[in-house]
Amino acid sequence: MPDYLKHFQLPSPFTFYRGGRLFGARLQYETWGTLNPQADNAILILTGLSPDSHVCRHHRDDEPGWWEYMVGPGKAIDSNHFYVICASSLGSCKGSTGPASINPANNRAYRFDFPDLCLQDIAHSNLLLCQHLGVERLHALIGPSMGGMTGIALLQQQPNITRHWLQIAAGLASPPFSTAIRSLQREAIINDNNFNRGFYSREDWPVDGMKFARKIGMLSYRSAEEWNERFPRSLKKVPEHPFGIEFPVESYLEHHANRFIHQFDPICYLYLSRAMDWFDGYQYKARRIFDNPLSDVELESALIMGTQTDLLFPTQLQQDVSDCLNQAGVKTDLFITDSIQGHDAFLVDEVCFSQAVKHYLLSTV
Numbered sequence: 001m002p003d004y005l006k007h008f009q010l011p012s013p014f015t016f017y018r019g020g021r022l023f024g025a026r027l028q029y030e031t032w033g034t035l036n037p038q039a040d041n042a043i044l045i046l047t048g049l050s051p052d053s054h055v056c057r058h059h060r061d062d063e064p065g066w067w068e069y070m071v072g073p074g075k076a077i078d079s080n081h082f083y084v085i086c087a088s089s090l091g092s093c094k095g096s097t098g099p100a101s102i103n104p105a106n107n108r109a110y111r112f113d114f115p116d117l118c119l120q121d122i123a124h125s126n127l128l129l130c131q132h133l134g135v136e137r138l139h140a141l142i143g144p145s146m147g148g149m150t151g152i153a154l155l156q157q158q159p160n161i162t163r164h165w166l167q168i169a170a171g172l173a174s175p176p177f178s179t180a181i182r183s184l185q186r187e188a189i190i191n192d193n194n195f196n197r198g199f200y201s202r203e204d205w206p207v208d209g210m211k212f213a214r215k216i217g218m219l220s221y222r223s224a225e226e227w228n229e230r231f232p233r234s235l236k237k238v239p240e241h242p243f244g245i246e247f248p249v250e251s252y253l254e255h256h257a258n259r260f261i262h263q264f265d266p267i268c269y270l271y272l273s274r275a276m277d278w279f280d281g282y283q284y285k286a287r288r289i290f291d292n293p294l295s296d297v298e299l300e301s302a303l304i305m306g307t308q309t310d311l312l313f314p315t316q317l318q319q320d321v322s323d324c325l326n327q328a329g330v331k332t333d334l335f336i337t338d339s340i341q342g343h344d345a346f347l348v349d350e351v352c353f354s355q356a357v358k359h360y361l362l363s364t365v
Contacts, residue, residue: 002058002062004030004058004062005028005053005095006028006029006031007026007027007028007095008026008027008087008128008129008132009024009025009026010022010026010027010090010125010128012024012025016116016117016121017118017121017124018115018116018118019115020115022097023104023105024097024104025090025096026096026097027087027088027090027096027126027129028052028087028088028094028095028096029053029085029086029087029088029129030053030055030085030086030087031083031084031085031086031133032055032056032058032071032072032079032083032084033080033081033082033083033084034083035083035133035134035135036083039134039135040137040139041081041082041083042082042084042085042133042135042138042139043082043083043085043139043141043142044085044086044126044135044138044141044142044162045067045077045084045085045086045142045143045147046086046089046122046123046126046142046143046144046146046147046150046151046154047087047088047089047146048144048147049089049146049269049272049273050092050263050264050269051067052066052088052092052095053086053087053088053094053095055067055068055070055071055086056071056072056075057072066347067347069350069354070350070353070354070357075354076353076354076357076358077142077357077361078358078361081365082139082140083135085130085133085135087125087126087129089122089146089150089272090117090121090122090125091114091117091121091122091268091272091275092268093264093268098114098265098268098271099112099265099268099270099271100265100267100268111198111199111267112267114271117272118275118278119146119149119150119153119275119276119278119279120157120279121275122275123150123151123153123154123157126154127154127158127161130161137160137161137163138161138162138163139163139164139364139365140163140164140165140361141161141162141165141166142166142168142357143166143168143170144167144168144169144170144346144347145168145169145312145313145343145346146170146272146276147170148168148170148171149170149171149172149173149174149276149279149281151165151167152167152172152279152281152293153279153281155294155297155299156294156296156297159296159297160298163299163300163301163364164299164300164301164302164303164360164361165297165299165302165303165325166303166305166357166360166361167302167303167304167305167318167321168305168306168346168353169306169310169312169313169345169346170313170318171281171317171318171320171321172280172281172282172293172317172320172321173279173280174277174279174312175312175313175314175317177311177312178220178276178311178312178313179277181217181220181312182273182274182276183277184213185212185213185216185269186273186274188208188209188210188212188213188216189206189210189213189266189269190209190270191209192207192209192210193206194206194207194208194209195209195266198267200266202262205261205262205266206266207261209266210257210261210264210269211257211260212257213269214256214257214260214261215253215254215257218252218256218257219253220311220342220343221312221342221344222341222342222343222344223309223310223311223340223341223342225309225340226309226340226341226342227249229340231247231248231249231252232248233247281293281294292324292327292328293324294321294324294325294328295328297325297328297330299325299330300330300364301331301332301333301363301364302322302325302330302331302333303333303335303356303357303360304321304322304325304332304333304334305318305335305336305337305346305353305356306318306334306336307337307338307341307343307345307346308336308337308338308339309338309339309340309341309342310342310343310345311342311343312342312343313343315336318334318336319334335356337349337352337356339352
């Protein structure tokens with residue numbers, strides 16, 4: 001295991017938002033940069049559904065991270081200046097405790113014995129990690145996609161957790177279209193014969209279900225404009241069997257699906273996917289729908305970013321967050337890009353997003 005991977009033992013028991021407890025649970029996390037003596041230069045990055053704690057390299061020979069262009073020395077999130085923290089989400093299969101982890105009570109994987117997971121649980125575990133690292137108040141909290149909603153949960157739990165908030169490609173809740181997409185992904189996994197009510201093995205993995213789920217996801221992560229630009233309609237080859245792969249876009253989906261099959265555990269995917277759909281930041285503290293769910297936050301500023309071509313989190317969701325923050329008296333900028341890469345734009349439109357994030361963070365120091 002690389003020496004930069006660290007583990008934080010959560011309180012035992014760790015109690016979940018919807019009930020249930022874990023004993024001996026832990027978070028895998030990584031840090032970059034140095035915490036200053038005032039402990040006021042920390043930035044916490046909350047991940048999307050499938051990424052892990054490895055946001056960027058720690059040294060030249062290290063593996064690149066999932067946000068390599070954004071984080072590191074001299075980059076937009078500058079580890080020469082900031083102390084950057086990122087943990088693999090509770091409930092994932094990326095080093096933190098999740099449904100695929102071993103239950104110490106019986107020495108078998110938790111599977112569906114894992115407690116019901118909510119984004120509030122992921123938020124709470126990250127709050128405890130920050131406190132463990134000596135950070136009582138962050139300089140900035142940054143959350144793309146699922147991490148953006150987890151950030152809302154964290155702000156609602158601890159309104160003064162951060163001075164500045166940067167949400168990207170997210171909202172206060174998932175819209176019906178996004179829930180529909182994820183419900184189809186969950187259905188594809190569960191209905192694979194090899195899923196076997198969660199008792200699959202490495203040899204009898206639910207390959208078809210995971211492939212289909214990934215392909216559905218890839219369609220929703222990008223935009224029709226990008227598909228038109230990248231994939232001409234010309235045939236790639238004569239299919240090996242009737243209705244086999246022959247179009248370039250089919251090969252693209254197949255390639256990415258095959259890469260994903262064994263990179264993520266199926267039950268962990270189910271739990272995290274459902275946690276996204278369960279989250280409703282509008283109903284914080286059982287408030288009426290017309291009350292401001294962010295009225296308690298103690299922020300100095302916020303930047304809310306979205307993309308015109310995002311199918312999963314349309315720009316109206318970012319507008320809602322911005323409106324709530326402005327109504328709460330928070331100096332908030334709303335930046336909607338014209339990137340054609342859809343929901344994944346924050347991962348691939350390097351120039352646009354790195355410039356915006358760098359400009360925002362520079363304005364906070």
